[in-house]
Amino acid sequence: MGHVRSRPIGTITRGTTGHNRLRRSDRWIAAVHGPLLRSAARPLVVDLGYGASHITTCELFGRLRRVCPTVQIVGIEIDPERVAAAKPYEREGVSFVRGGFELPVDRPPMVVRAFNVLRQYGEAEAWAHWDRLRAGIHPAGVIVEGTCSEIGHRAVWVTLGAEGPRTLTFAARFSGFGQPSELAERLPKTLIHRNVPGERVHAFLADWDRAWAACAPFGAYGHRQRWIRAAESLARDWPVATASPTGGTARWRLGELTLPWRAVAP
Incomplete structure (x- = not known):
């Protein structure tokens, strides 16, 4: 070394x-x-x-x-x-x-x-x-x-x-996007060109957008609450991290969401 x-x-x-x-x-x-x-x-x-x-x-x-x-x-x-x-x-x-x-x-x-x-x-x-x-x-x-x-x-x-x-x-940042799929532009090089129908990462982002839209009423309490509720909804169908140290409310309230690589791997 x-x-x-x-x-x-x-x-x-x-x-x-x-x-x-x-x-x-x-x-x-x-x-x-x-x-x-x-x-x-x-x-x-x-x-x-x-x-x-x-x-x-x-x-x-x-x-x-x-x-x-x-x-x-x-x-x-x-x-x-x-x-x-x-x-x-x-x-x-x-x-x-x-x-x-x-x-x-x-x-x-x-x-x-x-x-x-x-x-x-x-x-x-x-x-x-x-x-x-x-x-x-x-x-x-x-x-x-x-x-x-x-x-x-x-x-x-x-x-x-x-x-x-x-x-x-x-x-x-909660004020830095309109819907979660806008984060796709920052996907790693190994995934960014995979954001197309038929690939898992595309399906995940589409489901996240749907959860975000469905949780719009929580936006009345702020973007943070909407993010947390959307994460909870998404976790019903995807293996989103829901416990410390990578997941759960403590991380979601900071505008983070983590899931296993295998869930979106090409």
């Missing part, structure tokens, strides 16, 4: 980022995987492809330190100029290195966050990069790979373990 390749694996992304763009996924990682981080003696987190600014890496560090005071984070970027720009912001527990999907770190990470890095690849390449990342994490570790809108009001991510994809999570 300590060997650093002369040529990182991957291509440079647009690098778009900004304050709090990844707050939704950070909050979820802290709540769901805090125990995983605390279980390790030297928990390492990788922020892969952090973009043109160090800010989201440092925000993730701050949020994870609150649930695991010993966590360390390494921001990895393939663009040497971005690494050079981030270096002045290194501090105890936070560092930045040049690299890609090969994960040039000194030990297998417990968590890899990879956001907005696979959009530019084809579906087959995305599957291959998932496999490469899975081979590089700690045996008990996870990868949180997803995409979000420019300001973070819509996001979708997959959680993968060493064995493969586990869950798919949707997250949205």
